[in-house]
Amino acid sequence: MSQPESHTAYILHRRPYRETSLLVELFTEDAGRVGVVARGARKPRKGATPLEPFRPLQVGWGGRGELRSLRGAEALGAPAGLRGEALYLGFYLNELLLRLCARLDPYPRVFGAYRETLAALAHGGRDQCLRLFEAGLLRELGLAPDWGRCGRCGAAVDPEQSYAWEPEVGVVCPACTGDPRPFSGRAVCSLTGGGGADRCERREARDLMRTALAPHLGSRPLASRELLRSVSRGDGSKENP
Ligand SMILES: [Zn+2]
Numbered sequence: 567m568s569q570p571e572s573h574t575a576y577i578l579h580r581r582p583y584r585e586t587s588l589l590v591e592l593f594t595e596d597a598g599r600v601g602v603v604a605r606g607a608r609k610p611r612k613g614a615t616p617l618e619p620f621r622p623l624q625v626g627w628g629g630r631g632e633l634r635s636l637r638g639a640e641a642l643g644a645p646a647g648l649r650g651e652a653l654y655l656g657f658y659l660n661e662l663l664l665r666l667c668a669r670l671d672p673y674p675r676v677f678g679a680y681r682e683t684l685a686a687l688a689h690g691g692r693d694q695c696l697r698l699f700e701a702g703l704l705r706e707l708g709l710a711p712d713w714g715r716c717g718r719c720g721a722a723v724d725p726e727q728s729y730a731w732e733p734e735v736g737v738v739c740p741a742c743t744g745d746p747r748p749f750s751g752r753a754v755c756s757l758t759g760g761g762g763a764d765r766c767e768r769r770e771a772r773d774l775m776r777t778a779l780a781p782h783l784g785s786r787p788l789a790s791r792e793l794l795r796s797v798s799r800g801d802g803s804k805e806n807p
Contacts, residue, residue, distance in 0.1 A: 573597055575625045577617055578660040582608060590617055593663055598672040602627050602636040615639050620646040620656055620684055646684040651797060655687050658790035658807050665783050666707060676706050693768045693805050700775045701757040710778055711736045713757045718742035725751040731777050749774045772805040
């Protein structure tokens with residue numbers, strides 16, 4: 567039997583499958599999202615690499631079709647070390663990838679951004695790194711052409727202006743649209759790493775991302791958003807995604 571190819575991967579989700587197996591959604595660097603059956607994994611043998619989220623893995627699989635068969639998983643490093651709220655934010659990233667990325671469509675840049683964002687969350691990062699991830703994800707999926715320019719006329723985003731959002735067009739400048747334009751140029755600039763946004767701008771950036779993501783997430787609420795709402799109730803200093 568030939569050796570299966572190996573892939574760098576993270577686990578996005580897992581659930582019981584039949585009597586003893588797990589159905590695991592992988593996010594891989596070179597093949598995108600891949601669904602695999604991990605046979606017998608509900609009672610792993612001693613010393614087996616745990617099939618847990620936020621740990622980089624080297625995996626192989628066999629078979630064809632929608633669901634592959636997992637053929638080995640080795641840890642490539644320690645888990646990202648997400649605790650408390652950061653853990654829920656990690657689940658939020660996973661849910662975005664599950665909802666937005668089709669299976670077997672590779673997005674190596676999103677994979678790299680995911681790895682960096684997990685590390686940032688583990689080190690106390692929050693709003694800014696989440697917004698950068700969301701903005702990059704929408705750009706890589708072709709759902710937001712360019713965060714630095716008006717999607718209609720191509721003029722660079724001006725921090726002193728205000729902007730509207732149009733699906734599949736992107737941010738739209740005052741010359742190309744009327745009111746309302748609910749997003750300040752500073753909030754938009756923060757999505758490309760442009761400087762520290764104040765609390766009001768962070769909220770606008772969060773709202774812009776929610777608006778931009780909403781049509782692509784489906785009607786079912788994100789479980790991670792509900793969880794975050796319940797753990798951060800009463801703490802108005804942070805913007806939940
Ligand atoms: Zn314009």
